[in-house]
Amino acid sequence: MSVTQEQPAAAAPQTDDLSWERVCLLSDLFPERGSAALLGDTQVALFRLPDDVVVATQQLDPFSGANVMSRGIVGTRAGVPTVAAPVYKQVYSLVTGECLDTAGYSPRPGREPRLVKYPVEVRDGVVHVAVQ
Amino acid sequence: MDSSGESRRLVVVGGGMVAQRFVEALRARDTAGTWQVDVFAEEPRKPYDRVALTKYFEVRDPEELTLGDPALWDDPAVTLHRDCAVTAIDREARTVTDRLGRVHPYDELVLATGSNAAMPPIPGNDLPGVFVYRTIDDVAALRGWVEQKREAGTTAGGFVKPVRGAVIGGGLLGLEAAGALKALGAEATVIEFGTHLMGVQIDLGGGHALKRLINDKGIGVRPQTATSAMKPHKRTGHVGHLEFGDGGRLDVDVVVVATGVRPRDELARTAGLEIGERGGAVVDLACRTSDEHVHAIGEVACIEGRCIGLVAPGYAMAEVVVDRLLGGEATFPGADTATKLKLSGVDVASFGDAHGRTEDAMEVVWADPAAGVYKKLVLSDDARTLLGGVFVGDAAPYASLRPMLGSQLPGDPGAFLLPEGGGGAPALELPDDANVCSCNNVSAGTIRAAVTEHECTDVAGVKACTRAGTTCGSCLPLVKKITNTELQRAGITVSNALCEHFELTRAQLFDAVRVADLHTFTEIIGRFGRVPEGADGPGRGCDICKPVVASILASLGNGHILAGEQATLQDTNDHMLANLQKDGTYSVVPRMPGGEVTPEGLIVVGEVARDFGLYTKITGGQRIDMFGARVEQLPDIWRRLVDAGFESGHAYGKSLRTVKSCVGSTWCRYGVQDSVGMAVDLELRYRGLRSPHKLKLGVSGCARECAEARGKDVGVIATEKGWNVYVGGNGGFTPRHAQLLAEDLTDEELVRTIDRFLMYYVRTADRLQRTATWIQDVEGGLEGVRKVILEDSLGIAADLDEAMARHVANYEDEWRAVLDDPEKLRRFSSFVNAPRTADPTLAYVPERGQRRPATDEERASGVIIAGPKLEVRA
């Protein structure tokens, strides 16, 4: 499959001087689940949505402090694609990275209840992610 | 102040519960802005929920107890002066003086100074370590003291000497305080002067049952004991022991005195207002004192000849004065003195004429002394009109009966006292004027109107709209029942929807999927999903419905849980076939059926744990858990376990966990059947069965019950003739004993009974509902379940049998199947671009010869001994 798309990133505005990294093939990612990727020192969660759009967020779960976001359940809330944190089940929008439901918890000290998003491009079946 | 500048000055002395309700009600009703209110509070905080004081030990944040909407105190018409007691009233000049000497004029004055905890004149009552239980400051000091004593009693070797506590006074408050001492980790003994506990509310019979329940909580009780002195400890000078009138003695580290309350009428006295015989400012039914410009409400008011130590009558008085100040004619409606003990796990409630003092009153009593249950109704001489009641050990009937006070009961009064499911009390349709929430004086009619007129669509809405259920909470079951009945009547379906994607309950969805013969999530949501508000299609499910559908598909036999689209539905635990831990690693639990394991098996487990550096622990389920396995290590670990003959223990699934066994007749000199053999058979039969919640079984070899089978969803106990089977037990948050379902079964009968019980549960229970609550929901309760599975009343027994047979035939070890399939194995990569690289942020420290995840502080201070890679020889 070769799908090319661009996605707006909420936290990291896309500019030309981003350094793009080839991460994996689109087919390496499981439909409607996440996978982790290691980009230098940065751990990223990649989610492959049903229409083969790929979203990248931080892998760190702000509420547990563990690097696990890729292992959450992917779904939708009112049509918006979401991921639910696997530890304490906070729900995040995969469009904005915003936490839609804190499930009654507070983030770990010094953490924000939202996920940083990274720009993703799928070019000729290869997933590229930019981490500045 | 309103624009005309004509507002009048109102001063409220006291910033407690009743003052808060008074100001709130006044501001809600005084729309013209007639009154400018100044509230003087001695305590340094906003009015808080004293009734919930004991919650302070849980929440620890005083703010959590704040009453009502804090915005009330930002209202320009209201000024709250905290930490600012009033010291004098000048009735002539109509002014009050505060503790800083400032003088404030009033047009009308409201006294709401509440009570003080009474301190009986026992010598030594001022020793350090003696506390009362009335304010947040009191409980904070008590907590600090207990913690300090515990620390002082902890030796270097880690041995902790228990903190010994005593509570003087066995009333409502004393028992609550004793519970609080226990919650703080201290021992507690209640010293009661009278013949029995809670003497004001309950009779002697109830008192006996209550003592048993309190003892069961690990709290000592000494009735008929007078405390003659509190003596200091020789070395510390802190309170050290109590001396009793009968010559007895009790060593203590902390004492809580809860012998009653005294109205704080000192201001009223010095101002020359009329004072009641036993204290309190005397008021008429309009809550006016002997000075027409001074009103008294709450515990300080002596109304109808007495002060009432409950919040509900105080709230009623607050409403009366508000009405009067706004030109109304309201009068005090009389006190509802119904009470319910707020001590978790101990059900006590009483209302009305609990002691049967009305002339010719009749009493209907139901008692089960062994179980600590005592229930009594007091009725008029024709045995119909309800005059009062006492409930100990099972207060379930309280919520629905209390509002019937003074009304005729339909049917046989005795039926209301029978244990749940034991005879069926007639349904009570409460009259509109029945008072449902006595704390907030809300009638059944008001709750119905909240639904019919104010468009509330759930209990939360009704609570916000009417305030019912917002104080002590004891009326909530009834509020819920009335609300739901009314919603149904109004044609509004009470939503049991699973989530925004499915209108159906889990049980309905299960049937729908089974009957429509669907096998994928896409088909299921396409067919039965709904379009959530704000979306243009049904969407792709969520973390609620996906695992439910996953479980349904698994129960119906759709192959491996990671096969095809099913993999997208699994919670992280099922997806990784392991249990997620706090640091993002997983735990590994191989099955050890019945808790039986060979020495060779133990050696393999030991070697695997050692080679992968896993922390090892024996679980509460008679098997071994290995913690700290990384995603990419799971297949390597399991390959070794599977090669040695182990299989998945499903510790991660909502499915059969363990069948606990005792050693039984093969070794034990008392055993009458082979309990281990039966446990192994049952565990192998039901392994892998996906269910609404986890399932646990137990098998004991005789009535000594060493396997604690009655604490399990299904408990089997050997008899001389066969097996007794019990159902619906669990531990956890609300522990329950399983109830007897059938007796003296043969092996085959036992297995068939459990097959049907489990399958019926799997098909009809709600999401995350364990067997105990499910049985309550089945029509007819346990009796209903018995009819379905033993008498086949629904004609589905054969179907259930067949479903279980299919499950048994199709079982395969989930882990072995993963190891045989490279596509499934690919899911166990740490990083898609570095599949075998460990998460570099993992860090461990040693503890008791093993390792555990480092805390944030340890990471910061650098004491970490090992990064993610610790294995000695992987």
Ligand code: SRM
């Ligand atoms: C490992 C173990 C504690 C131990 O070190 O002994 C344990 C550990 C957990 N228990 Fe448990 N429970 C363990 C025995 C028990 C027992 C004792 C027993 O089974 O005899 C109980 C009380 C009996 C009962 O279930 O009725 C128990 C009552 C709970 C509950 C409360 C269930 C309830 O109905 O209220 C939960 C919470 C839940 O399931 O929603 C829970 C949940 C958990 C979870 C799954 C919490 C979580 O999501 O992380 C823990 C993770 C297990 C893991 O990571 O491997 N665990 N848990 C025990 C594993 C037993 C096993 O071999 O499978």
Ligand SMILES: Cc1cc2nc3c(=O)[nH]c(=O)nc-3n(C[C@H](O)[C@H](O)[C@H](O)COP(=O)(O)OP(=O)(O)OC[C@H]3O[C@@H](n4cnc5c(N)ncnc54)[C@H](O)[C@@H]3O)c2cc1C
């Ligand atoms: C642990 C505990 C559990 C309870 N459980 C229940 C229950 O389950 N059900 C129930 O109905 N009741 C219960 N109560 C009783 C209930 O809390 C009281 O009935 C209620 O608080 C009375 O309200 P009040 O406003 O009259 O008095 P309070 O709430 O005591 O308020 C009076 C306030 O006035 C202040 N004050 C006194 N003198 C002055 C002055 N001169 N100047 C300024 N301020 C002054 C005091 O400091 C106090 O803050 C419980 C009480 C306790 C302590």
Ligand code: SF4
């Ligand atoms: S329950 Fe009975 S058979 Fe089992 S160990 Fe105890 S005494 Fe022995």
Ligand code: FES
């Ligand atoms: S009766 Fe106490 S909150 Fe309703």
